Amino acid sequence: xxxxxxxxxxxxxxxxxxxxxxxxxxxxxxxxxxxxxxxxxxxxxxxxxxxxxxxxxxxxxxxxxxxxxxxxxxxxxxxxxxxxxxxxxxxxxxxxxxxxxxxxxxxxxxxxxxxxxxxxxxxxxxxxxxxxxxxxxxxxxxxxxxxxxxxxxxxxxxxxxxxxxxxxxxxxxxxxxxxxxxxxxxxxxxxxxxxxxxxxxxxxxxxxxxxxxxxxxxxxxxxxxxxxxxxxxxxxxxxxxxxxxxxxxxxxxxxxxxxxxxxxxxxxxxxxxxxxxxxxxxxxxxxxxxxxxxxxxxxxxxxxxxxxxxxxxxxxxxxxxxxxxxxxxxxxxxxxxxxxxxxxxxxxxxxxxxxxxxxxxxxxxxxxxxxxxxxxxxxxxxxxxxxxxxxxxx
Amino acid sequence: xxxxxxxxxxxxxxxxxxxxxxxxxxxxxxxxxxxxxxxxxxxxxxxxxxxxxxxxxxxxxxxxxxxxxxxxxxxxxxxxxxxxxxxxxxxxxxxxxxxxxxxxxxxxxxxxxxxxxxxxxxxxxxxxxxxxxxxxxxxxxxxxxxxxxxxxxxxxxxxxxxxxx
Numbered sequence: 213x214x215x216x217x218x219x220x221x222x223x224x225x226x227x228x229x230x231x232x233x234x235x236x237x238x239x240x241x242x243x244x245x246x247x248x249x250x251x252x253x254x255x256x257x258x259x260x261x262x263x264x265x266x267x268x269x270x271x272x273x274x275x276x277x278x279x280x281x282x283x284x285x286x287x288x289x290x291x292x293x294x295x296x297x298x299x300x301x302x303x304x305x306x307x308x309x310x311x312x313x314x315x316x317x318x319x320x321x322x323x324x325x326x327x328x329x330x331x332x333x334x335x336x337x338x339x340x341x342x343x344x345x346x347x348x349x350x351x352x353x354x355x356x357x358x359x360x361x362x363x364x365x366x367x368x369x370x371x372x373x374x375x376x377x378x379x380x381x382x383x384x385x386x387x388x389x390x391x392x393x394x395x396x397x398x399x400x401x402x403x404x405x406x407x408x409x410x411x412x413x414x415x416x417x418x419x420x421x422x423x424x425x426x427x428x429x430x431x432x433x434x435x436x437x438x439x440x441x442x443x444x445x446x447x448x449x450x451x452x453x454x455x456x457x458x459x460x461x462x463x464x465x466x467x468x469x470x471x472x473x474x475x476x477x478x479x480x481x482x483x484x485x486x487x488x489x490x491x492x493x494x495x496x497x498x499x500x501x502x503x504x505x506x507x508x509x510x511x512x513x514x515x516x517x518x519x520x521x522x523x524x525x526x527x528x529x530x531x532x533x534x535x536x537x538x539x540x541x542x543x544x545x546x547x548x549x550x551x552x553x554x555x556x557x558x559x560x561x562x563x564x565x566x567x568x569x570x571x572x573x574x575x576x577x578x579x580x581x582x583x584x585x586x587x588x589x590x591x592x593x594x595x596x597x598x599x600x601x602x603x604x605x606x
Numbered sequence: 607x608x609x610x611x612x613x614x615x616x617x618x619x620x621x622x623x624x625x626x627x628x629x630x631x632x633x634x635x636x637x638x639x640x641x642x643x644x645x646x647x648x649x650x651x652x653x654x655x656x657x658x659x660x661x662x663x664x665x666x667x668x669x670x671x672x673x674x675x676x677x678x679x680x681x682x683x684x685x686x687x688x689x690x691x692x693x694x695x696x697x698x699x700x701x702x703x704x705x706x707x708x709x710x711x712x713x714x715x716x717x718x719x720x721x722x723x724x725x726x727x728x729x730x731x732x733x734x735x736x737x738x739x740x741x742x743x744x745x746x747x748x749x750x751x752x753x754x755x756x757x758x759x760x761x762x763x764x765x766x767x768x769x770x771x
Contacts, residue, residue, distance in 0.1 A: 366751050367647065
């Protein structure tokens with residue numbers, strides 16, 4: 213190779229994907245590399261658009277809402293809860309306190325198992341197989357708890373308009389079983405989190421890689437634990453009425469590197485256990501659902517909720533016969549992945565995939581819609597969103 | 607040495623190599639997981655069945671991989687989407703013979719809720735068809751999502767098919 217050619221090949225593009233062991237799901241990352249250092253990164257999330265909102269258009273509301281659960285297989289409960297919550301807010305349905313508590317218990321158990329999947333995957337990508345297996349072992353115990361409450365391991369279908377399904381009511385036997393199992397689990401999760409945080413081998417690998425500063429996090433609207441690891445003090449659970457009785461801390465860390473994203477999730481798991489314990493201790497008596505309501509015309513109603521990965525937004529309206537019109541859903545991975553494009557610039561190539569994986573991407577739910585204008589894809593800017601909102605308000 | 611002891615004596619070289627391959631394959635089944643566009647549920651359950659110490663397919667020498675060239679079993683989860691139909695065909699061709707395909711989950715076997723189900727605009731255009739309309743499928747593992755026990759049973763049922771081929 214001559215001197216001239218060498219200069220031309222200095223910057224190389226390294227594509228990762230469509231399939232990669234670091235991520236179970238297909239998506240494509242293009243790393244632009246100069247001397248093993250990443251100079252630019254482009255993430256394509258294309259292959260997954262299924263058009264779930266389109267299927268739901270014109271369906272009876274309760275039949276349609278059950279589809280929202282199939283948006284994602286990891287955080288399935290929270291999607292259904294948020295969809296139900298949007299309709300409940302629009303129709304002004306009063307939800308019994310017991311139902312709210314059961315929903316919170318399910319959501320926090322789901323947060324636990326989601327964070328443990330993340331930790332298991334992060335350890336797998338790091339190459340620390342023991343910790344990966346320990347996370348999977350712990351996760352099985354949580355899946356058992358979910359199974360005890362709902363009867364299924366993944367798609368629980370707990371919330372229903374006006375409460376929760378009667379089969380998911382936590383009776384005396386289940387309450388005792390949950391309490392005893394959770395007290396054992398609490399120690400194990402604490403142990404695991406401690407081990408992850410204090411392991412010098414893991415921390416030396418992840419410290420200082422993939423730094424996302426607070427300014428960048430604000431600019432890219434980084435949601436959930438990923439944003440909180442960069443110093444954004446945003447947790448919708450503190451503002452939700454369902455969570456107002458529970459005492460828990462919002463984990464906010466300052467460094468914004470992969471280490472903080474791992475630690476934030478490890479610490480959040482402990483907080484989630486705290487919330488579940490409080491909810492089981494003070495489970496309000498009474499009915500689990502209030503089914504005395506009329507489904508009729510409903511103006512557009514929105515709901516935000518704190519999912520394991522960040523905020524989920526759902527909006528929906530109903531026509532006179534109670535059929536779904538214009539259902540919309542936005543999931544947290546969309547902005548989390550966008551901020552990871554910035555975070556991995558300046559890293560070594562070997563750390564690039566780790567950084568992208570560290571935002572806990574869940575791609576099944578991310579591909580919502582593509583705006584096509586004259587046969588070309590168009591990116592929606594802030595002005596477009598503003599004009600859309602203005603049109604919606606008129 | 608142990609493998610050679612299990613083989614019959616006085617056979618031709620090519621036949622011997624074939625038998626050796628068969629014995630070796632039985633001891634290292636590689637499952638490739640390809641996710642054509644479901645909801646992640648089946649995906650996590652397969653990873654769980656393979657890796658999680660409670661189920662642990664790896665103790666039966668079934669190993670999860672993402673490299674089609676070393677795979678024996680292709681586990682497909684999810685309905686085939688318009689954008690994943692070509693990659694699915696390519697990955698199927700890249701897997702060396704003999705191979706078996708397992709369609710996992712309600713979406714893999716019957717397209718689940720995404721086809722034959724829809725409001726006024728009908729079902730989704732992005733969801734094209736079932737997995738067995740694109741590539742031949744040997745094992746169906748139904749469930750939404752199937753439990754890890756079902757996945758282990760399904761893959762265990764497919765292994766004799768693989769060894770016969």
